[in-house]
Amino acid sequence: MKNTRLARHSLRMMGRYKLRTSFMMLGSVIGIAALTFVISVGQAAQRKILKTVGQMFGDSGIVIHDGGGEMMGGPHGPGTRLKIDDIAALAKELPGIEAWDPMQTITTSVRHGDSTENALVRGESERWPQVWSRTASRGDLFDETAVMGSARVAIIGETVAKELFGADDPVGADMQIGSVPFKVIGILEPWGTDPHGMDRDNEVIVPISTLMRRLTNVDTISAAKLVVTDPARSDEMKAEIRRILRERHGLTAGQPNDFSIITATEIRRMVGQVQRVLFLYLPLVAAIALIVGGVVSASLMLVSINERVAEIGLRRAIGARRQDIRLQFLLETTITMLAGGLGGVALGYVVAQIGATRMHLDGVNPWTAALLGVLASSLVGVLAGILPALRAARLHPAEALR
């Protein structure tokens, strides 16, 4: 009862000193806004990365790219040599491969009537829905017969469907890829934008044999994905794959690989490193801002105590105990920092929303950040308040009143 009364009184007093209170709040506003921004955008980015990785690799994927280099998009050496037979041989020789899908891509124009659009055309085997965990949302998929017979059938993405067909139903309609006529048999399940900013709905999937024979006229593939039964063994699998492919390609010791292999496990490791940066170093920056804010508040509070010596003396004279004075100043600092923290959460959230929109992230969720912000600002408030509160409570009443 007495303490709530004192707390209300402290609040009222701070309201009377708006300028001082606002300056004390500022540090906590900036620190918590930074923290909120980093955490909510970081979380959204993390979700997006994990989703994309999940879409591309699943839990147990191994992707083999034609050309050397260790990373996706690494240098694709000349004389590309990865063939469907290589992958088929892997599947035959290596135990533990559940499914595999070769892939060849070309970016070319697709057309229906007067509408033309550039799209990524991917040639795949009939196993692609299983291997890539993607399917058609409407219409049909193509089967083994279609791949064997190089059928001119296409499954198109939502963007392609919208650009070429507008409001019409594309399923069953004719279209041209390059100059070759195809029949649309299905619509791809929507995917969204990938981390490179590519619209993965601006794609067309056709049987790989059709693509190789009628559109690109090459017998090498650009990549293949294997799904393994035991992801824990993916490092060993990778070594085995490397050995077999090197042997098949006749590479001698000292010659670099003319292919590259990435496993889901490796990707997860890389994502983990990115996460460490996001969730360790960036909040560290926010924490430093918050600490600076706390130091500023503590010193403002110390200055204000020097100005309020007579007030402290008076309070002691009229019956305040040391602990009452301590509580009052601790409350003033803590409440100020907490209020600043709440403001910071709001500001950080608004900035995060703007940032997320620009970065094509969705689902910015402020609750973790809000909770953390409230805790952090209260903690900094208490820490910043301790020294001034102790100083205030130590004052001798008779001397303070002089």
Added chain:
Amino acid sequence: MIELKQISKTYKRPTGEPVVALSDVSLHIDRGEFVAIVGASGSGKSTLMNILGLLDVPTSGQYLWDGADVTSLDPNRQAEMRNKKIGFVFQAFHLLPRTTALENVELPLLYSDRRSIKDLSRRALDAVNLADRIHHRPSELSGGQQQRVAIARALVNEPDLLLADEPTGNLDRTSALEIISVFQTLNGTGRTIVLITHDREIASFAGRIVSLERGYRVGDDTVVRTTRVPQEAQ
């Protein structure tokens, strides 16, 4: 009510050399008295006021309050005594700025367990004739009015003792007499008042004058006929 027995207080200068502020001062104050403690600066009257007000402890001697020894109470008990039994009035008023008269008067009640704070505070302001100024801030009040707010604050907890340290020191003569008149009225209703002043004229309005000189009690006169504050100043 109050009994000081051979109170002494020695301070240490920062250089370490001791300064005697009070020497063997004994003093007995009965309930209902209006005592002025007079002395020049350096006479020890502020030290005496701090000891009487339990804001400081004597180096030696004994302080009895209603027969109970309060010389070395623990700080929390001292604070409670100050809150419940003593009302302070200071030369510098010590009102909180940017805070209304009513809120200033409420302040001692915040540190007590009393209820109906607002009512008690209004009543105290009414008692010093400031019922129409309760929402004014110190900067909107005259010196005399500010000191009356301070008196209301001192009275709000209905203390046994009103302790006033140079309450007229910052006031012009008219306001000073106005304050003294309030004290005389309060004393008339049985309130015990100790007034500390260097001004013999102000002291003459009390019922008893205790003189201090260089830490010693040098005089104690009971005034036979108390000077009344001139009518026009009331």
